[in-house]
Amino acid sequence: MTFARMWLFVALTAISAASPARGAMIVTAIETGGDVVLSGTGSLTFAADVTLGGSVNHALRPSAYVFVGGVGVPSNDVDWYNELGVGGPAAFGSGPAVFATSGSGDAFGIAFGLTDDFVVAPVGYVPGTPLSGSSTYAGHTFASLGIFPGTYTWTWSTDSITLIVPEPSTGTLLTLALALAFAARRR
Numbered sequence: 001m002t003f004a005r006m007w008l009f010v011a012l013t014a015i016s017a018a019s020p021a022r023g024a025m026i027v028t029a030i031e032t033g034g035d036v037v038l039s040g041t042g043s044l045t046f047a048a049d050v051t052l053g054g055s056v057n058h059a060l061r062p063s064a065y066v067f068v069g070g071v072g073v074p075s076n077d078v079d080w081y082n083e084l085g086v087g088g089p090a091a092f093g094s095g096p097a098v099f100a101t102s103g104s105g106d107a108f109g110i111a112f113g114l115t116d117d118f119v120v121a122p123v124g125y126v127p128g129t130p131l132s133g134s135s136t137y138a139g140h141t142f143a144s145l146g147i148f149p150g151t152y153t154w155t156w157s158t159d160s161i162t163l164i165v166p167e168p169s170t171g172t173l174l175t176l177a178l179a180l181a182f183a184a185r186r187r
Helices: 003-017 168-186
Strands: 024-032 035-043 050-055 059-061 065-068 077-082 102-105 108-111 118-122 131-137 150-156 159-165
Parallel strands (some): 024 159
Antiparallel strands (some): 059 065, 102 131, 150 159
């Protein structure tokens, strides 16, 4: 991704995230210090009622789900919202299911490759309020997790979750740019 295209993406993301009509969750993946870290921030809205309660492991499976944040394994209690009509890529890689070694913040995510599509948020989550969480995969790289660089967006009637997996050399710069965009949005 060229520098100009990256800044255009950051600007468009900041503008779309500021829209009051929908929530938007942005999750970035970076390789840093021999680990992979997924960090997400934003908000979610739902068309569906809570279908299931329970817990979730902070984990990823490139052909089925990405869950971020929470503490412990399984992480915080969450609600599962059955969102019909989730559109987006069928996968963001070819790797197996992998559990994060640690997580923090709010637990959230999306399951898109199972029998039903689910959006996951903390128990009692009020749609539209800010969420923030991260998961660390110690001793991993994008290659060992089987995830491919790219931008992956899953949308449903009221919202979206975007996963950004930059080329490893641009991860730090992209994370800084996104942090600045979200800081500007909060002001």
